[in-house]
Amino acid sequence: MKMTKSIGVLAAAGLSLTLVACSDDSGSSSAGGGAEGGTNYVLANLTEPQNPLVPGNTNEAGGGTAIQFLYSGLTYYDAEGESHNDLAESIDFDGDRTYTIKLKDAKWEDGTPVTANDFVDAWNYTVSESLLQESFFTPIKGYAEGAESMEGLTVQDDKTFTIELSEPTADFEQRLGHGPFKPLHPSAFDDIDAYGEQPIVNGPYKLAEWNHNENLLLVPNEEYQGDREAQNDGVDFRIYTQQDAAYADLLSGNLDVIDSIPESALSQYEAELGDRAISQPSAIFQAFTIPSTLEHFEGEEGALRRQAISLAFDREEISKTIFQDTVTPAKDFTSPVIPGYEEDLEGNDVLDFDPEKAKELWEQANDISEFNGTFEIAYNADGGHKAWVDALTNQLSNNLEIDAQGNPYPDFKGLRDDITSRTIETAFRSGWQADYPSLGNFLEPNFATGGSSNDGEYSSEEFDAKLAEAQQAESPEEATKLYSEAQKILFKDLPAIPMWYSNAAAGYSEAVENVEFAWNRVPVIYAITKS
Secondary structure, three states: OOOOOOEOOOOOOOOOOOOEOEOOOOOOOOOOOOOOOOOOOEEEEEOOOOOOOOHHHOOOHHHHHHHHHHOOOOEEEOOOOOEEEOOEEEEEEOOOOEEEEEEOOOEOOOOOEOOHHHHHHHHHHHHHOOOOOHHHHOOEOOOOOOOOOOOOEEEEEOOEEEEEEOOOOOOHHHHOOOHHHOOOOHHHHHOHHHHHHOOOOOOOEEEEEEEOOOEEEEEEOOOOOOOOOOOOOOEEEEEOOOHHHHHHHHHHOOOOEEOOOOHHHOOOHHHHHHHHEEEEEEEEEEEEEOOOOOOOOOHHHHHHHHHHHHHOOOHHHHHHHOOOOOEEEOOOOOOOOOOOOOOOOOOHHHHOOOHHHHHHHHHHHHHHOOOOOEEEEEEEHHHOOHHHHHHHHHHHHHHHOOEEEEEEEOOHHHHHHHHHOOOOOOEEEEEEEOOOOOHHHHHHHHHOOOOOOOOOOOOOHHHHHHHHHHHOOOOHHHHHHHHHHHHHHHHHHOOEEEEEEEEEEEEEOOOEEOOOEOOOOOEOHHHOEEO
């Protein structure tokens, strides 16, 4: 969730998809329009999607969450992160580079059959239009940014197509449940933006209303025949601009499910909610990114300053005092819930708190070029981030003897717009909510050259080569070793400064039952029932 999916960028206690990968899941004070009138909807919080609801052009958690329940792809992930066939009747691999996909009988919400062309056309469109998620198709033969079509995709008949890769890719099949691999209705290409405002979908829900900055109302799709059938009358995703308001609505019975607890309630939410409080590990990584082109942060000088900044703030203290231990100080660029995670990686001592060494490195950088400006970290004020940004920049100011401060944006969308348009001129909060349970899913989108969520525009031939080796590994153990070697390069370059891993600190009201939060912190909406 990439959200997610860039990460994604995430709420303080929780992120993109955030992201996205990863993505931010902040809340708001306004409750949306379509939930009134007696229909027994599940009421949940969400952030306003950055873009129309087109899977290949969504890499933040607000849109990513909606897409997860509106569309069905070849596979889906259960609450534990295990992959299951969704629209795929079978996925056969020849042991080298080619997958043969056979589809189940399935329909779009308008009764149109879902065909192999719907997948192939959607994937080719994502690449040809260079949409935000196009880099996920890199392994397919014939991929090139902006290519009209990929020769590795071949439709055999309405229910069968093949995928030929340009080279072996260890986690390719794991990717197939992720958003950009969803199909598109044939009408989508007539006017993609209009389609994204009111998409024709094939998932467990369909979109009834989207009142921008107020709510998204999803109702069950009667044409859906898969395993994720809705157990409720629908879900009204309320758009909140303040997490405190969302939590107040939860306590008063005006919200059923909240996916991140505001900072102000972290010390008491478990007592207030009792067995309706959620606290569990999730695949969410939080950082702040320093753009590769930011003055004083390039070359040798930049490497020294990045290391100094990483050493100059105390992750343990912020985790305890601001987050009440609902986050865990980061040891790498991935997440402890992902298979292959290692806590003791070579080079990760740059994530320790060492203010004396930090000051020494900063002075070495000043010997190259004097830093006289203000170091700023941009963040979205609607996501509950002010407290940790203030604490972190205060430590940077004291330990490096510089002027460091936060740069608040009113909302998440405004921050993301400046980041994705590359007009932002400061460091900025970032993070990643995993799209699928793989170490590579954290490393490739965020740090590979041209990665879909590489918002700092980091580029390293050495790192890219190591990722390529990992994808061609003959075993998961060999891939893990190579991903660890790739992270050693990141510890040296620090394109983003790892901060902490977020738990799912969430909760639900007395009005709902069967509430479960998945491995990536997204509630399993379709399984929730109203009391």
